[in-house]
Amino acid sequence: MSNKMKAIILGKNGSLDNLEIKEQSIPELLPQQVLIKVTACGINPVDWKAILHGGFKLPYVVGSDISGTVIKTGAAVTKFNAGDEVIGSLNWDKQGAFAEYVTTETTCILKKPVNISLAEAAAIPMAGLTAWQGLFDILQLQRGQKILIHAAAGGVGIFALQLAKWKGAYVAVTASLKNHSILVSLGADEVIDYQSHDFSKILKNFDAVFDSVAATEKSYQVLKPGGRYVSITEISQPLSAALSESYGIIARKFLFKADAEQLQQIVALIEKGKLKLFIDSTFYFTDIRRALEYQKEGHSRGKNILII
Missing domain, CATH: 3.40.50.720 (NAD(P)-binding Rossmann-like Domain)
Incomplete structure (x- = not known):
């Protein structure tokens, strides 16, 4: 596997036009982390708001919600294995989600619901x-x-x-x-x-x-x-x-916080058919500006998804 990946980077606040798809190194895996190949990301209002109004140290990878497959586990990880399909929401002060690969602590992720696809699962976390x-x-x-x-x-x-x-x-x-x-x-x-x-x-x-x-x-x-x-x-x-x-x-x-235990309760309700997911629109990696403009309009029914 190459040590390079593509990611959606914001180098300057104020406009969605400042977003760029750039190549950068796959993040280094720490002992308590897993490396995930990202399948899809949920698009949230905070994504475009942070781009327009600031709030994060520049430059940064945009996004928070992920779904994907564990590729590698750190030495201290025991709950996940390579091949596990997972969902989660990354800590905002670390790497963002709109990238081909991410690393994250296991406290931020859990295995995806068995009755939905990885793309659908990206709608859940935030x-x-x-x-x-x-x-x-x-x-x-x-x-x-x-x-x-x-x-x-x-x-x-x-x-x-x-x-x-x-x-x-x-x-x-x-x-x-x-x-x-x-x-x-x-x-x-x-x-x-x-x-x-x-x-x-x-x-x-x-x-x-x-x-x-x-x-x-x-x-x-x-x-x-x-x-x-x-x-x-x-x-x-x-x-x-x-x-x-x-x-x-x-x-x-308030702003939400990543919590795998609460997310597990939500996932359990989805698996039991007690919660339904609603996907409004699906966009692809290269359509990120159009995706965020659509999200910004505020008329979506349910969630919008970015396929990586």
């Missing part, structure tokens, strides 16, 4: 973990509670809806009209067309809101005193503090 951690770690969602999930047809939202229903919650969602039927089929109890209706005038006394579209102030209006709000985009700190003081509403913004 979106699935973001939904899981937002619902259960931060919102602490319980059976019988009422939750509003914004953008429920998006990559994170479609996981969040299914996980909330699996937990036994009453789930209201916002989405464009074209996505209503699929969301009802996944168990949504109320579906609101955000383009023609004001959800804050329809919903009241909810226990929780999961927000991925920065609908902050109106979202607070649907919560009962003591309710919880989580955002994966923006949050108004002054308003959050005021509502916390006046109504006991707990509001937080």
